[in-house]
Amino acid sequence: MNGWVKVGTRSELLPGEFKVAWDGDTAIAVYNIDGDLYAIEDVCTHDGGELAGGPLVGFEVECLRHGARFDVRTGEVTCPPAYEPVTVFPVQEAEGFIWTRDDR
Template sequence: MSDWFDVAPADGFPPGTFHTVDADGVAIAVFNVEGRYYAIEDMCSHEAETLSGGEVLGECIVCPRHGASFSLRTGEALGPPAYEPVATFPVRVEQGMVQVRDDRFD
């Protein structure tokens, strides 16, 4: 998949917030952390739980179910019970719109 998906207008996406989007069947969560956008697959690698409801601590997200933490920048699992990373995705702002794409299969 190489299409860019609209997430939200940049002027309506302030720091400390997130939005989710379905990109051809892939749930992606996009976070605005101090003006920088990060996109990860919205599914914990430990168990089937959405990450978007978790607490964001700097550039990390904590899974609300069991407390596993992941880097928003790299997707790396930073603490148990998760040991596998989550996918990350490129984000851009194009004509005032925050966009994301799944480039894993390009």
């Protein structure tokens, strides 16, 4: 899995949970929502705060600082004060592990 970052196994990332992995200096929050995996950059585009750990309702994660919300499937803003989307990253399962990467 050259170029990919190991996140963990399915047993370490159960439905409703998240885990943060680092690809160099990029924090990537990986979410398991009803068995489907999504990965976004763990930085609110409003003020640079972490998104991981914020409330997750459906497919939306809320920034704890000012309440901006983002769709983890697309990165799109669903509630201001943020107006710029967050970056989404690929996620795959291989060799018994979950993997992601910053592919920008």
